[in-house]
Amino acid sequence: MDLGNKLMKKLFVVLLLGLLKNAYGYDGITSEVSHAAGGAVIAGAVVKVVDDSPNRAWIGFGVSTTVGILAQAYEMSAQNAKFAPSLLDAGAHALGAALGAWGTDKYILLPVVNRSYSGVMFYKNF
Numbered sequence: 001m002d003l004g005n006k007l008m009k010k011l012f013v014v015l016l017l018g019l020l021k022n023a024y025g026y027d028g029i030t031s032e033v034s035h036a037a038g039g040a041v042i043a044g045a046v047v048k049v050v051d052d053s054p055n056r057a058w059i060g061f062g063v064s065t066t067v068g069i070l071a072q073a074y075e076m077s078a079q080n081a082k083f084a085p086s087l088l089d090a091g092a093h094a095l096g097a098a099l100g101a102w103g104t105d106k107y108i109l110l111p112v113v114n115r116s117y118s119g120v121m122f123y124k125n126f
Contacts, residue, residue: 027085032092039064039093040100047104054112060101061094068093 047060072086072093 027088032088035068035089035092036096036099039068039096040103042067043097043100044104044108047101048109051109052112056109056112057101057105060104061097064097064101065094068097 043060043064045060046063047056050056050059053059069090072081072090075081076083076086
């Protein structure tokens, strides 16, 4: 029974992949939303990995934005892409990374509790 289930899942994936068409990128709203969504997912995953850090949102944003910039730099060098569309893609990725890191930090993960003291302490030995 379990073997038949696995076979059906693999067959379903192969069938779906066979029905897909080639995708072409452009500078429209759906393309930029997909870059933002990718940035948000990467940032959220990194924030989850560094869950114990008090700066986890900044770390997630930084790593995701760096990945987006490096990906666009590689695309520009390998495919002779133009600068303006690649900058637009990197900007959309960074915006998504900011939203993903902030949302994951604020609404999905538990808050980080730090021991910090502020104020004045008076101490006297008797």
